[in-house]
Amino acid sequence: MLLIRCPYCEMDRPELEFRYGGEAHVARPADPMATTDAEWAEFLYFRTNPRGLHAERWRHINGCGRFFNCLRDTVSDRIVTTYKAGTPRPNIDGSAS
């Protein structure tokens, strides 16, 4: 079971308190109706699925309820850092293993 640091509660809490929320920094187009079918499909269905660091959303659903972002290494499953929603992805390079 992972320990995840909630950036709002500022505490390490067990994975059971959290819910995964998919890739982070996938912004919903400001005017969806102005997008082409291809652009909209890209937004809806296409994700980066990297080997290595992955920026992803988590929600402290059984805690403060807030959504936040997380950098996790998809190879080692190690969580490198968590940060508040709306803040940019921290500049951390490469795989953490």
Added chain:
Amino acid sequence: MSAAFRVSGGAGRALRFTFDGVAYEGRQGDTLAAALLANGVHLVNRSYKYHRPRGILTAGAEEPNALVAVTRGPGRMTPNLRATQIELFDGLEAKSQNNWPSLGFDAGAINDIAGKFLSAGFYYKTFMGPKATGTTLWTRLFEPIVRQAAGLGARTSAPDPDRYAQFYEHCDVLVCGAGPAGIAAALAASAGGKSVILCDEQTEIGGSLLHEATALIDGRPARDWLATARATLEGRAHVRILPRTQAFGYYAQNFVALSERVADHLAAAHPVRERLWQVRANEVVLATGAIERPLVFPGNDRPGVMLAEAARLYLNRHGVRAGARVVVVTAHDSAYRVALDCQAAGVTVAAIADLRSAPGGALVEAARAAGLRLIAGARIAGTKGRLRIARVGIAAGAGATEWMDCDCLLMSGGWTPSVHLHSQSRGKVVWHEDRQMFLPGPSVQAERSAGACNGAFGLAEALAQGDAAGAAAAGAKSPPASYAVTGDPPQSGGWLGRVATPDDASGKAFVDFQNDVKADDIELAVQEGMRSIEHVKRYTTTGMATDQGKLSNLNALAIAAEKLGKSIPQVGLTTFRQPYTPVSFGAFAGSNRGDLFDPVRQTPIHGWAAENGALFEDVGLWKRAWYFPKAGEDMHAAVRRECRQVRTSAGIFDASTLGKIEVVGPDAAKFMEKLYTNPWAKLEPGRCRYGLMLNEAGFVMDDGVIARLADDRFHVTTTTGGAPRVLHHMEDYLQTEFPDLRVWLTSTTEQWAVIAVQGPKARDIVAPLVAGFDIAHEAMPHMSIREGTVCGVPARVMRVSFTGELGYEINVPADYGRAVWEAVWAEGRRYDAVAYGTEAMHVMRAEKGYIIVGQETDGTVTPDDLGLNWAIGKAKKDFVGKRSLIRPDMVAEGRKQLVGLVTANPATVLEEGAQITTSATPAAGTTALGHVTSSYDSPALGRSIALALVADGRKRKGETLHVPMPGGAIAVTVVDPVFFDPRGDRLDV
């Protein structure tokens, strides 16, 4: 029966036990294996495939053969326990497994002779073969035989009466394994006050020190040193010692799972049988030791063949001789120490056969000095004996085979470090060619290995490594302790794969004892094309089953590597998976069983429904009143009566489980505009609207009636099962996409009890109870909400209908739910109203063509598919899912659309989920046009009705389609999905 093989009385008191019904005597402190050996019993089991007689091979958790069933009273039968770990108690009853009619004469042993059928890949060849031979042979011939013959112990079918506990614990340092390295680590780690957990699967801590007879630590016998070390640890309040506790799984972030056997060694009842410890440690020291490796030679599985160090353990710890006349076959110096200890205890050591051509070193010299016969460069021809070894054939070098009498053969192929937990922690293991072993590589987690699991086999080295690891784990700056060890000569050696055999060798040479995998099975697997050890494992089943190849993996790997002409690391290593040893399901379940398996949600009105004869159905975690049968009524009769009464007079329904979310804030309407398809900006306070929620992909996600209470306040209802999902979805958009909106969301599902009153008499029933607003038709039209009181209780009353009848839903604070329900019920009785349940509700909504999300929808259904385009705010610039509704596939021809179906025979009720086709006799592989989503016998229509999703369904109205069923196709006609009161006149009263 006298314990003929007990050399010393031992300190323990005498205990009685039975094995296969025969009474024996053992000693306190014995394992079942030790007590059996003391009585001269080696034969304890029959093997998995060939039903060969098998004996006790080891003295620990790695035992592959000596699996027995232990009964501790009714319902307390546990199969597949290792006799080498079962602690004896007075009255213990154990039974052998996998034999019929008896252990001594087993009919299944015919497999041993007919063994050709059971070679490597047997399961694949028979399962996967061509239909004409493979499947038929499997199902007709092999499966019945294999089912009868194969397998381990039988399970008990009674519920487990025992209780299992689960503990969560945190510590600075967790030490797994309490042999010399683990104890030294625990002493060093705890010296400065850090919290330490020391666990070991044995009855007491000490590991190899418990049977160490010659070595001295700091000038004192090992057992004396151990007693002092143990007292020191026990005297430290911050140290927790967990004997009988196996660290079986190493997970992320130093999360280690331990399984503690609490009660299996007790004759008396105990409130807890096992504990599952879930430990989060800042640092972990692995001191898991090493496992002695068997030698692969013909007849190496005969009872009486035992790993050498196991015999030393039984002798020095339990005072039990493994035999009267032993032959030692070894490729490692450690077995010489066994031979010397045996000789000292009065056991005849007929010979030491060393596979190495020129063994040397202190222990070898000591054996020579003791006058033991040493055969160097030995080759093994086989063993003889029926249920116990009687002779072993050994050739010295190129010489002829000499058959030696013996009742016990002690073998050692050297030592395999137990790197399981290190590997589970995601640390790599590294092959050391010079030492012919895998050792832990760099750590990935805060973990370090010490002692034999790290290749430090000597006692001095193990203590030093443990000491250093413990100090480092605790972050101690002080220099580690120093332990002076004497009487522990250096040892070396080892052997992998088949041993050399003379020309007259014969017999099966086993690699995996538990799965009956022979050396030639592995060679056959390679010959038949298996290249990776993972494939060889699956093809031959080597390394599977309860022992997970603890003894066999390296020999199997070496044999495969040799056959492939590759090096061992090139062939690879199978994954070390959790659990290290089997763990009871009970330990994982803990208290989450029976009533505690899942929470049960009950509405405030549940008690009334139960008292009034309701049957309940599970909807998520909720218990919902399903129907209220009267005496003599079955479900159909009750539902028919409930439906008729609602439509002629009135019915009262507990709708409290509906999800409820309060959406509040200056931007509440803007937020609702985004989250629901409908327009909300112009909805006046006091009015309700049917709301449709889509996901971003444009598919229907939820629906419900939404009331606007004020400019800045909405009372949102959701489906019963959808409430958490909808709130999560709303929070997601509010927090991450529209964070500027000033809106707050609160779940109020459990705060409101909801009493639905539906039917022509609904107003007559509700009117006398309300105050503070006018309930008249004109003052309170359909789809409106009023706040006031009901029975003097603050209430929100909505005029809504899910039946097609005039209806009200009374929301009152949950604590008043039952009182208000009873008042409504009392009023309803004057009109002969019924209480109705979810089944009648479902029938009546289907008569009206109202959908249920999750029944008419499955995550691929759009509003248009359901005929709900009217619920979309066409003028809205954006809402979640809007853009997706114009994607090409969403507007394409051929989408499945909601329609009604009627059968030719009005008495035929279709099956929900049944497929719909154009032809009554569709060819195999025909794609269905759609499926039946809801189907009922409708009291209002006096016939069966169904809702269905059918490709281009709206264009097919009037068409005849077919629902193929096992008893023949049922013809149906496509109709409008609204069966009853299509103009809605009954709502406008």
